[in-house]
Amino acid sequence: MDLKSLLLQKKSPIVKKWCDVVLSTYPQQSQKFLRKQKDQFANPVGRTIFEGIESIFDELLHEANADKIALFLDNIIRVRAVQEFSSSQAVGFIFGLKKVIREELEREILKEGVTEELGAFDSRIDALALLCFDIYTQCRQKIFDIRVKEVKTRSERLLQMAGLAYELPEDYEHPGKGGDLKEGQVNNKC
Amino acid sequence: MADIPKSWKVAPPKAWKLTTPEELVKDTDHRRYTLGLEKGWLRTAPDVEIKPGMHCHAALPKRLEDVGMPNPRTWSVMDEDWKLPKNWKEIILEGFKDRLERFRSFKLFMDICxxxxxxxxxxxxxxxxxxxxxxxxxxxxxxxxVYRKYFTTAGKVLGPIAGARELNIDVLKEWWYYLYQCTECRRCSVFCPYGIDTAEITLMGRELTNLLGLNIDWIAAPVAFCNRTGNHMGIQPHAxxxxxxxxxDEIETIIGYRIEPTFNRKGAEILFITPSGDVFGDPGTYTAMGYLMLFEALGLDYTWSTYASEGGNFGLFTSNEIMKKLNAKMYAEAKRLGVKWILGGECGHMWRVVNQYMGTMNLDMAEGSKMEEPVSPITGTKFENARSTKMVHITEFTADLIKHGKLKLDPSRNDHLKVTYHDSCNPARAMGLLEEPRYVIKNVCNNFYExxxxxxxxxxFCCxxxxxxxxxxxxxxxxxGGMxxxxxxxxxxxxxxxxxxACVxxxxxxxxxxxxxxxxxEVDVTGVHELVANALILEGEKERTVDLRGEPLPGMEDSEDV
Structure with missing residues (x-):
């Protein structure tokens, strides 16, 4: 039996254990809620984890389409990027899958001689971690961008009113392309 | 070399070593969350770690001086020393006792959970x-x-066994940290079988910590500005x-003629008050343009006030006394101008203050005024619900206009929009405003989804x-919180x-x-009256090609005017 078949056979316990790895990063007293509340609007964090982890595992087994995986990962990481985690803690759960697979398929791996396949599958998991890292940094960058934008938005109208906002005239062409201010053209907003 | 201020110090990582994935996950520090029965309900304070990104900056001393609040000084949340008065514990306990005696609900909420x-x-x-x-x-x-420890017999005698704990500096810091992780939205109260209003506990907690000057600048600054100029931004009347x-100017380019509202006009029938956020911050500004266009379409006898230039009231987040003081300008200005009633714009906590507190708090300010039960001059509808406060929510007013067919509307101008409605916490839970905004939106938009x-x-859910x-x-x-x-x-x-x-x-x-x-x-945010004004047909307007944001209307993408 090949590794894919073994993983499919044990999909349910593997996914469950991998979810446990993610849940274990949350405070103990909240884990029950994250696990038990099935309503996706009452418990968006928990449901996103359960649905996302299963979908990611499915995708890893089949096409391993990075675009699809990125969508599921994004849902999980986007929240973790603003939660109580260091960067490594936010994305570290990915590596938990390696351990879970070895625990679940310990005997079968030796018996069926699929170590080479497992090595290849591990590489997929490593790639998944890198993807995760990309998403995490994008999320953090977005937070910083939003902070900057917010400061600008809050003061923009007031700066305009005070005549302190600098705006290029509509017909302004970039200097160097023969676009210096022409006669009679004034940047009166600066 | 000068000392590096403490707040800039970054704690080094626990160890520079490569960790295994399992260690990585297990390393998540759950200690600070420990609040389980296994360790007693509240053996928590030493574990509290105040983190950047999770708290607001401390108030500048000038803000507190401006409104006479205690202990103005420069301090930082990340510093170990919060520069509290020596007798801070006495101040808190005395303040606690005072509030338990003055506010029956607070006492009740402490006891009945x-x-x-x-x-x-x-x-x-x-x-x-x-x-x-x-x-x-x-x-x-x-x-x-803490209440149990100092104000109940069981807590005094049995201590931790009765769920009581001493008030110390760590407990105080923990209070403060979590007091500013509550938006007083009152969603939890909806589910409490005893009707405990957690927002009121937060209100009291913030009042208590403010006795020590532990205000945040995001609240204290608007309060100080509002106290001086009437609005959160500190904007003076001419500005x-x-x-x-x-x-x-912007409206003129859209409809082709100029609207001329009045300011501080004595003898107007209605005084209009809205949050200053509508006047100074996008996208609220488009909502403010919406109000102007609606009132123009009606020929409403109303006035803006540059003194009552703020509907919001950050006093609600500071103390009862400050809330009352900042709110007083509404009736005072209504009386000064001689208006019959007040129309209020789209705001959140403003309506909690108006609907739940203003009538009993400041109605004496209106004594001798011309204020009366609000009646729509366009439809003749009596707003009986506003009989005591004399203040009507604009979506009630507009919904009534639509119901009576008083507005010419072209909802197809909003056809490029698929709209959903976010019930803003306070209008929904503090005044039961659920149907009116939906009624208005459904009449000005063809695509609405709950x-x-x-x-x-x-x-x-709170924003x-x-x-x-x-x-x-x-x-x-x-x-x-917004997730x-x-x-x-x-x-x-x-x-x-x-x-x-859409929201109000x-x-x-x-x-x-x-x-x-x-x-x-992919989703953008709008006020309800921005949608109204986009659909509204004003008499004598030119053919509209753009919406209030200057974006082309559906079917007008190629118009020369765009």
Missing amino acids: VRCGACADKCHYFIGSADPKNMPVLRAELFRS YKDMIEFFL MPPNTIREQT GGGSGLNAGEDMELRMR PRANAVKYVHEKYGVNKL CAIDRAVLPNTMEYFVP
Whole structure:
């Protein structure tokens, strides 16, 4: 039996254990809620984890389409990027899958001689971690961008009113392309 | 070399070594969350770690001096020494006692909670953070434990066994940290079988910590500005008027003629008051343009005031006394101008103050005025619900106009929008304003979709930035708190293609665009009266080609005017 078949056979316990790895990063007293509340609007964090982890595992087994995986990962990481985690803690759960697979398929791996396949599958998991890292940094960058934008938005109208906002005239062409201010053209907003 | 200030020190990592994945996950520090029965309800304080991104900056001393609040000084939340008065503990306990005697509800809420847990998983901050201390029951327990220790016999005698704990500096810091992780949205209260209003516990907690000068600048600055100039931004009358003039220029380019509203006009029938966020911050500005166009279409006998230039009241987040003081300008100005009633714009906590407190707090200011039970001059409808406060919500007013066919509307101008409605916490839960905004939206838009039932109406999720927490420095907190709302918006976006989130609160309009940008960037935020004005047909207007934001209307993309 090949590794894919073994993983499919044990999909349910593997996914469950991998979810446990993610849940274990949350405070103990909240884990029950994250696990038990099935309503996706009452418990968006928990449901996103359960649905996302299963979908990611499915995708890893089949096409391993990075675009699809990125969508599921994004849902999980986007929240973790603003939660109580260091960067490594936010994305570290990915590596938990390696351990879970070895625990679940310990005997079968030796018996069926699929170590080479497992090595290849591990590489997929490593790639998944890198993807995760990309998403995490994008999320953090977005937070910083939003902070900057917010400061600008809050003061923009007031700066305009005070005549302190600098705006290029509509017909302004970039200097160097023969676009210096022409006669009679004034940047009166600066 | 000068000392590096403590607040700039970064703690080194525990160890520079490569960790295994299992260690990585296990390394998550749960200690600070420990609040379980196994260690007693509240052996928590030493573990509290105040983190950047999760708190607002401390108030500048000038803000407190301006309104005569105690202990003005320069301090930093990240410093170990918060520069408290030596007798801080006495001040807190005396303040606690005083409030227990003055506010029956506070005493009741301290006593009657049975820890049933109905509220536990209802807080948007808990749902978004999974921090157990964001469970409303546990957040309140931080106070109840101290209440038991000093104000109940069982707590005094039995101590921790009765769930009581000493008040010390760590407990105080923990109070403060979690007091500013509650937006006073009152969603938890909807589920409490005893009707405990957790927001009131937060209100009292903030009052107490403010006795020590532990205010945050995002609240204290608007309070100080409002006290001086009448609005949160500290804008003086001429600048306020200039800003409205700026809108009039923009409206003129859209409809082809100039509107001329009045300011501080004595003898007007109606005084219009809205949050200053509508006048100075996008996208609220488009809502303000919407008000102007609506009143023009009606020929309404109304006036703006450059003194009562703020509907919002950050006093609600500071203390009863400050709230009353800042609110007083509404009736005072109504009396000075001789208006019959007040029309209020789209705002959140303003309506909690107006609907629940203003009548009993400041109605004496209106004695001898010409104020009376509000009657719509256009439809003759009596707003009996506003008989005591004399103040009508603009969506009630507009819904009544539409119901009586008094507005010419072309909803197809909003056909490029698929709209959903976010019930702003305070209008929904503090005044029961559920149907009117929906009625208005459905009449000015052809595409309206509701979010799931457990995320709207009384059960609406907070935007995550209410009660003065809409600062830039606590962005992580805001995103955690806004996550449940964003999750529901994402659902209707994916299912129906929703691209516009309507709301009736200036803070929502400031907070939600950023929350959307992070979680559902395809969805934009609008006020209800921006949608109204886009659909509204004014007599004598030129053919409209653009909406209030200058974007082409559906079918007008190729128009020369665009």
